[in-house]
Amino acid sequence: MKQIIKILSILIAIAAFWIGLLESSVVPRSNTWLLPIYLIVSLGCYGLLMVGVGLMKFPTCPQEAGLLQKDVAEAKEFLKQRGIDVASD
Amino acid sequence: MEKEKNKYSIIVPTYNERLNIALLVYLIFKHLKDVDFEIIVVDDGSPDGTQEVVKQLQKLYGEDRILLRARPRKLGLGTAYIHGLKHASGNFVVIMDADLSHHPKYLPSFIRKQIETGANIVTGTRYVRGGGVHGWNLMRKLTSRGANVLAQTLLWPGVSDLTGSFRLYQRSVLEDVINSCVSKGYVFQMEMIVRASRKGCHIAEVPITFVDRVYGSSKLGGSEIVEYLKGLAYLLVTT
Ligand SMILES: Nc1nc2c(ncn2[C@@H]2O[C@H](COP(=O)(O)OP(=O)(O)OP(=O)(O)O)[C@@H](O)[C@H]2O)c(=O)[nH]1
Ligand SMILES: [Mg+2]
Numbered sequence: 001m002k003q004i005i006k007i008l009s010i011l012i013a014i015a016a017f018w019i020g021l022l023e024s025s026v027v028p029r030s031n032t033w034l035l036p037i038y039l040i041v042s043l044g045c046y047g048l049l050m051v052g053v054g055l056m057k058f059p060t061c062p063q064e065a066g067l068l069q070k071d072v073a074e075a076k077e078f079l080k081q082r083g084i085d086v087a088s089d
Numbered sequence: 090m091e092k093e094k095n096k097y098s099i100i101v102p103t104y105n106e107r108l109n110i111a112l113l114v115y116l117i118f119k120h121l122k123d124v125d126f127e128i129i130v131v132d133d134g135s136p137d138g139t140q141e142v143v144k145q146l147q148k149l150y151g152e153d154r155i156l157l158r159a160r161p162r163k164l165g166l167g168t169a170y171i172h173g174l175k176h177a178s179g180n181f182v183v184i185m186d187a188d189l190s191h192h193p194k195y196l197p198s199f200i201r202k203q204i205e206t207g208a209n210i211v212t213g214t215r216y217v218r219g220g221g222v223h224g225w226n227l228m229r230k231l232t233s234r235g236a237n238v239l240a241q242t243l244l245w246p247g248v249s250d251l252t253g254s255f256r257l258y259q260r261s262v263l264e265d266v267i268n269s270c271v272s273k274g275y276v277f278q279m280e281m282i283v284r285a286s287r288k289g290c291h292i293a294e295v296p297i298t299f300v301d302r303v304y305g306s307s308k309l310g311g312s313e314i315v316e317y318l319k320g321l322a323y324l325l326v327t328t
Contacts, residue, residue, distance in 0.1 A: 002327070002328065003245075003328055021314055031147040033228065037294050038125075047191075050234075050238045054237065055231060057217065059222065061299075062223055064300050065223045065300050071116060076112070079112075082149050084149065085141075086108060
């Protein structure tokens with residue numbers, strides 16, 4: 001099943017549930033009307049939260065830059081001895 | 090050991106990487122001491138003399154270890170992989186960038202992981218413990234995280250790093266997946282892994298660190314965000 005169909009089915013299921021709630025009016029209608037808005041807002045919050053957390057916990061590796069520099073120096077040394085052109089212009 | 094029977098073809102696309110390719114080849118040989126491998130350089134007619142350097146490297150390391158499979162002009166990354174794959178003789182294929190953002194020191198952990206898990210694909214991920222990125226500004230981090238959250242929410246791909254392109258594939262799996270991919274740029278990487286995941290491939294992850302390129306200049310660019318969103322929409326309706 002295509003991904004878009006999966007997502008649409010979930011949305012339709014949610015919509016059906018919502019309409020069911022509206023029709024049966026177990027909870028006051030005025031509240032039910034607002035549910036989709038809550039849903040959208042909470043989805044948005046979830047997205048922002050995930051991005052925010054991801055940013056805060058963004059894994060960095062400053063030590064790797066130094067290690068790479070060492071590897072580069074070592075490689076250049078070796079290649080230069082073997083007559084390979086490694087001048088960085 | 091099982092390791093001895095396997096052969097690894099390392100496909101490296103290059104465009105103006107004359108310095109990087111030499112450093113990369115040295116580092117690959119340094120870190121893969123007792124592994125059977127070949128390096129396939131797919132150069133797209135780089136004007137900076139990348140191919141001359143590769144020829145020098147062939148003299149040093151042997152033409153059977155370093156294969157230069159050049160193309161006349163810049164034809165793009167996706168087709169560069171396909172081109173390289175045609176000349177691969179290993180039963181496993183590694184795809185990595187030439188710009189040293191993908192460090193060869195991780196190759197043994199890819200190989201080990203594959204042998205341990207029997208995975209069809211081992212993908213390098215920057216977003217787990219032990220992984221990381223160096224040299225990105227806030228904007229780049231923000232777009233990366235945003236793109237990732239969006240893709241995870243919409244595509245459920247089952248891998249944590251969709252746009253990283255440091256990966257090891259079983260050759261047959263790569264051959265199977267690559268021909269169904271049509272995207273360009275790094276959306277291509279995303280498409281490959283999503284399609285593979287949909288086909289039910291077993292995908293394992295190893296942490297890698299990613300240091301932004303030091304030498305040479307970036308070849309991707311332009312409206313990357315728009316391209317990314319288009320790619321996402323494309324994958325939503327086709328996978
Ligand atoms: N053969 C070939 N190689 C390419 C082409 N475009 C890019 N490459 C190579 O593909 C690899 C990845 O390209 P990069 O320019 O580093 O792309 P990137 O990693 O997204 O960008 P950076 O931030 O600059 O690292 C490098 O090894 C390039 O030399 C192309 O059109 N043809
Ligand atoms: Mg790069």
